[in-house]
Amino acid sequence: MLFHLWKSIFTVRKMKVRKLILIIFTIVISMHVNAAKETTGTHMFGFAASFNDSTIYMTEIQYVDSAYIGKSNFLFSRENYSYQLQNYLRSIGAVNPTCITTFAKDQKKIEKKYLSMRKKYEKSGKYTIKYITASNFRYQGIMPQASDLEQEKAAKRKAKEAKKAAKIAKKQAKRKQRLPEKGIIETNHPAAAKDTKQ
Template sequence: MRLERFFLIVVVFSVCTTVFAGNKNKVFLCGFAASFNDSTVFFTDIQEVDSAVIDKNHFLFGRDNYSYQLRDYLTSQGFEHATCVTLWATARDVIEKKYQKLRNKYAVIAQKRTRRKKTAPLTVKYLTTEQFRYEAIVPEGNTVSATKQSAVKTKKTGK
């Protein structure tokens, strides 16, 4: 009887650890893009992605590729050489605090630049979810989704 219980506990534990190793969770993402060649910065809306994967180390799987999605969108819109950052959190209030802190920082920078006569004013643009939407990046066995593969291919070719 004890051996059966022990065996059952071991099986349940091993199943739980494999199931929780890469959970599909609801995460909240927002993006920021700037270029050193231009005085325009972009902010995306806070977006909810349902099938994002958080690995066992509590990192968002493919987090760099979410930034590549934003960069590729901006490149298609004519905003070349953007440096993109994607912020994420599992709770909406946490991401709202990060988003507001970043927006406030660039609002202060914009005010300082408008006071100076020799520098170009900083233009802040906002991308709505109708304009740009993040797509979930999900691992598929040993490979990853097509979105990540195209982002990696773009990164390798340098285009």
């Protein structure tokens, strides 16, 4: 009797533990999925130059609170931020500006990048530097859609598969190089393989 009572208590505890583990697992997974879709504010500035003249443009460092930074620590749709700056510069008369957007989560890092780039062009004296204030131009945050996130995952998966295939091909090439050195001839026909052994 005592054995059956102990067995039933143990079974109930075992079921509760399983349910608890399942609940914890579900919570952790949902937190992970939501974390991947959260926006993270970031600091950024723009730089533009034209090959037609010696004028360069630099924006102020701006904090964009609705920017999305992926798991690979890269700004989502970075080229579109550069297009925003390019469109603004064209609207004020700049001819064919080539724009880049630099970003960093940490303000000290972005300030260091900004000062480094500014000193580089001020030092040479060859360029006319025009500073663009935040009141004249402001970056607009770009949020990824679910399809964008899926494309990012698919691209990573494809790159991983390509890397794996390249690694396998490299191993096979090394193997084929070593076989003749050992006096072994590789064939795909089982009958031919038997003939070489005799």
